[in-house]
Amino acid sequence: MGKAGAPPLVSPPLVDSHCHVVFEDFQGDLDTVAQRWRQQGVCALVHACVTPEEIPAIRQLADRFPELRYAVGLHPLEAGRWHETIPNVFLEACRQDERVVAVGELGLDLYKATNVEQQVEVLEAQLDVAWEADLPVIIHCRDAAVLLRDILAARRQAGRPVRGVMHCWAGTPQEMNWFLDLGLIISFSGIVTFKNAKVVHACARQVPEDRYMVETDCPFLAPTPHRGQRNEPAFVAHVAEAIAALRQCSIARVRQVSSRTAARLFGLGALVREPPLMEKDALAISASAPNTAHV
Numbered sequence: 001m002g003k004a005g006a007p008p009l010v011s012p013p014l015v016d017s018h019c020h021v022v023f024e025d026f027q028g029d030l031d032t033v034a035q036r037w038r039q040q041g042v043c044a045l046v047h048a049c050v051t052p053e054e055i056p057a058i059r060q061l062a063d064r065f066p067e068l069r070y071a072v073g074l075h076p077l078e079a080g081r082w083h084e085t086i087p088n089v090f091l092e093a094c095r096q097d098e099r100v101v102a103v104g105e106l107g108l109d110l111y112k113a114t115n116v117e118q119q120v121e122v123l124e125a126q127l128d129v130a131w132e133a134d135l136p137v138i139i140h141c142r143d144a145a146v147l148l149r150d151i152l153a154a155r156r157q158a159g160r161p162v163r164g165v166m167h168c169w170a171g172t173p174q175e176m177n178w179f180l181d182l183g184l185i186i187s188f189s190g191i192v193t194f195k196n197a198k199v200v201h202a203c204a205r206q207v208p209e210d211r212y213m214v215e216t217d218c219p220f221l222a223p224t225p226h227r228g229q230r231n232e233p234a235f236v237a238h239v240a241e242a243i244a245a246l247r248q249c250s251i252a253r254v255r256q257v258s259s260r261t262a263a264r265l266f267g268l269g270a271l272v273r274e275p276p277l278m279e280k281d282a283l284a285i286s287a288s289a290p291n292t293a294h295v
């Protein structure tokens, strides 16, 4: 990082829409990790929450790094830890701190677990929390696209539509279209940088420009060329690069539209300041999306 207040070296700025820097993996060197994300122009990070016990530590990280916003939630693989008092813990956390910008990560994981009924119950309860708090949700979905689609469609039918993001997208274009039709945003992780991830590549080519974001899900899933290492927020730049190559557009454009979508979904307008675009990008964007700038 340069002097305080120096502009980032890379622009437009970028949002890591899903990270877990509270994990032990970062305990020794988080200040250096933060220097690297700032050098890469990462201007905002959304921290996901795996269990309610993490909330105080995540809140402290938000005090330490002003560009950090966070979610409160219980991961589907932790559904066995659900308790009837948890919704109030989440609602109280939302009331206490406006840096809580989402509920999650919540969802269904039938790849690593078989407790479907329990997971559905915990998911429904957290969707209720998000509705009550008027916040978007961060959805983890693995081997459960049909069931999740049906649950979200039923909510929409009942006049309580869910808004939020399908995080770490790894599904098919058809599944992606189900969730786009339900109003959700698609978030791409390091998977999109993997050479053999052809199905995810197809999704990255097809997703509408104003409906995707980028994320690291760090410390997991480091993108190429860091595959196998600990992942970190700075590496979200590689995710943006891979999407630009797939969509045959400039990296600047991917950075700009993905950050704009993240700002819109999570209310990050104060953190995501858009610099003037290069002329050809500005022209292309004004032609396709008339004046959606929010700052």
Ligand SMILES: [Zn+2]
Residues within 6 Å of the ligand: 018, 019, 020, 048, 105, 217
């Ligand atoms: Zn996660």
